Amino acid sequence: MTIGKNLEQAIKQAHERLNNLLQRAEYTKKHYKDISQRELFTEAIAEISISLEELQVLGEELQQQNDELVATRHLVEAERQRYQDLFDFAPDAYFVTDTNGTIQEANHAAAQLLNVRQSYFIRKPLLVFVHPAHRPKFRELLTELQQETKICSHQTQIFHQDGKIDFPAEVTASKVEGDGKPVSLRWLLRDITERQQTQQKIREQAALIDITTDAIIVRDLQNQILFWNKGAENLYGWQTEDVTGYEEIFSQDSLEIEAALKTVVESGSWQGELRRYTRKGKELIVATRWTLMRDNADLPKSILSVDTDITEKKQLELQVLRAQRLESLGTLASGISHDLNNIFTPIMTVAQLLPMKLKNLDERSLEMLDLLESSAKHGADLVQQILSFARGSEGKRSTMQPSYLLEDIAQIIKGTFPKSINLNIDIAPDLLTVVGDASQLHQVFINLCLNARDAMPNGGDLSISAVNLCIDALCAKMNKKAKVSSYVLITITDTGVGISPKIIDRIFDPFFTTKDIGKGTGLGLSIAIGIINSHGGFLDVSSEVGLGSQFQVYLTSSDRTIIQPVDEMELLTGEGQLILVVDDEAAITQITKTTLEIHNYRVLTAEDGIEALALYNQYKQEIRVVLMDIMMPSMAGATAIRTLQRMNPQVQIIAMSGLVSAESLAQARGAGIQGFLLKPFSAKDLLNILQGVLVMD
Structure with missing residues (x-):
């Protein structure tokens, strides 16, 4: 502007100089005849030269200013184009509206977001692109924007093309003022569908973390607790606020924990079983998995642990182990009970026979024999109890005081x-x-x-x-x-x-x-x-x-009454019948033979099934009853019994065993055996069952 004014002033001054020259020329012509035209012309040329020089200088300045204006115009155009490019190619939707929300400008992202042309937006209210259910809230936003300079993070629902376009959006709006009055509004719309889906996924994952029965715990490398989920609250009894920021609260082996920490830091993970205690002091066994967490620089940051309560599982495993041990105990008891009962049988029988053989025993000796018999019975009962415990049998029941x-x-x-x-x-x-x-x-x-x-x-x-x-x-x-x-x-x-x-x-x-x-x-x-x-x-x-x-x-x-047993004064005696006694235990065959012979029976003895078959084949016309142990070497008692029955279907057999069960009794009855004598047995037991079989014969 300064150069233009200077140029106008120079032209004006040049005109003034020319006018002055013309006036002087007229005046001189009238009053001074002696001044020549040449002098006037020279003076005019000098004045014109001065004006032209001034005009040239000003012209050069004007050209320079024009050049600057052109450069400035190019810069302004470049800035305008840069703004337009930013406006058009921004990743979010931008709108410029008047103060009533009518769209004046919309960028390329807005057109893509709503699947329309950019020109489609012009002179349309921004409100028409808001879901009907959210329009009242959007109108409140417009009103609020009249009072505020900027509004951030308002959420609404964008809706267009009858629901084909329907997504949640975050709105940021600002007001542009001129001369202290609002002239336009600028809007930024961002599709937050993916963000909401991510947030929903995070909420779902957080809910899963909270509803899981596993205890999920995050600790820093100084062992302070940073995170404690609902599963940890339920398992250990401490609430989140009770433990957050505190060091390890569990009572446990520090050496084991130090070894685990060393492993997880060196290898990135560790898993094992730990014994821990709840807030109330209850002991738990947990299967725990530790994972080393790292930061963005790949440096160790914290340790994530997942604890699963396996206390009940361990108890079940222990019960299975105990059941196996009980089964082993039952097998062991079954194996030795027969031998133990073979030992108790002669003791009990001798204790009963000695008073009969030795009539002059004093009272002290008789008490000792009673004690011997009673001890043998208690020993046999103990063996039976172990079998009952191992096998679950009930034993002998009767009404008792x-x-x-x-x-x-x-x-x-x-x-x-x-x-x-x-x-x-x-x-x-x-x-x-x-x-x-x-x-x-x-x-x-x-x-x-x-x-x-x-x-x-x-x-x-x-x-x-x-x-x-x-x-x-x-x-x-x-x-x-x-x-x-x-x-x-x-x-x-x-x-x-x-x-x-x-x-x-x-x-x-x-x-x-x-x-x-x-x-x-x-x-x-x-x-x-x-x-x-x-x-x-x-x-x-x-x-x-x-x-x-x-x-x-x-x-x-x-409410039953106890029937007192009537003591038998004399044991039942035989009439000289021949009895075959078969047992691999020499003590049992000897004491059984002695008992039977004392009570008027004749007796043959055999050590195994083979010898028993030979004796029976030789004396089968005379043998009335075969008394045979079921468990014997060389030939099992059951095999010998079946062979005897083929030799003589009417053979009378009493089976003996120190190992009895309901199954073995059923098998004995099914095999056609007339009686079953459980070891250890007394003389009375032996004579009573023998007499019963002979009566049936």
Whole structure:
């Protein structure tokens, strides 16, 4: 603008100079005749030269200014084009509207987003591209934008072409002012479909993390807890706010944890089993998998661990292992019971025969023989109990008076327990009877008393009581193991060391024991509770560390009366019948032969089935009964029996065995055997069954 004004001023001055020259020329012509035309012309040329020089300078300045204007115009055009390119090719949709929301400009991304031409938007309200359900909220946005300079992160729903275009969008809007008044509005629309899907996926994953039963924990390398999911809350009992930011809260082997941390840092992962404790002190076994997490620079950042509670699984595995051990115990017991019963049979029979052979025995000797017989019977009963426990058989049941058992146990305690243990007995005089196996129940009470003794190494009080008890419906509801019935309650109480609450639920597990190696098998209480359950009863235990324990045995009472056996004054005798006794145990054949001969029988003996067949073939016309052991070498008893039956279908056979079961009895009856004699047997058992077979003959 300055150069233009200067140019106008120079032209004006040139005109003024020319006018002055013309005026001077006229004036000179009139008044000064002596001045020549040449002088005037020279002066005019000089004035014109000055003006032309000035005009040239100004022309050059004007040209320079024009060049600058052209350059500036090019720069403005380039900036405008750059803005237009940014506007058109931006990844998000841009709109420029007037203050009422009518579209004035729309970029290429907006056209692509709504699948229309850019010109389609012009002079259309932006509101028509908003979902009808969101339009009231969008109108509020327009009103709000009149008051605010900029609005960010408003979400709406874009809708066009009858629903073909329908997606969530994030809106950012700003107001452009001129002279202090709004002149236009600028809008940015961003399709957030993918973002919402990602957020939904994250929410779903977070929900899965929370509903999983596994404990998911994230810790930093200093072992501080950063993340703790709902599964961890449910498994361990601590809430998220209780543990976040704290170091390891589990009580566990620090050496094992250090080894695991070293492994996960070196190799990136570790898995194994850990023993942990909940907030309430409950012990858990968890299978845990640790993974090393890294940051963007691939540096170790944290450790992700996933813990699965396998406590129940481990318990099941332990139960399977125990079942296998019990099966092994049953196999072992089955293998040795026959041999043990073969040992007990001569002892019992000799104890019965000696008083008959030696008439002048004193009372002390007779008591010793009674003790010998009783001990042999108890030994045989113990073998049978182990078999019953291993195989689940019930044993021999009869109506019995528990007070007799308890009195017998009291005598054993007085004779064998340390004198530092005071025994208190309190048995109700009107105690009802129960139906059960006397030998098995005897073992239950003995085991409980032995445990009480071991719990009082420095002495104490041992109390045994028995009362009648009626459990009604209310009491039965309070104890799931009870039923509405009459019971005999036997209580055994000690003042010993007591049982820790942590192990009281495990004391009935087979092979579980707190005693030192060699001082306990862990089978006593398992056998006891198995016997009580098989009798339809139940057992309760209560204990307090340092004060002692109490075991309460509930046995269903019976209204049956006990039929007292009538002692037989004399054993049944034979009439000279010939009996073939077959057994591989020389002691049994010898004592059986002696017993039978004392009672007027003739006897042949054989050591195995082959010898028995030879003797029977020789004396089959005279042999009345064959007494044969089932388990023998060379030829099994069952094979020898079938061979004898082919030789003589009417042969009378009594089978003997120290290993009996319901299955073996059924097989014996199905094989046509007339009697079954269980070892160890007494002389009376032998003579009674023999007499019964001879009577049927």
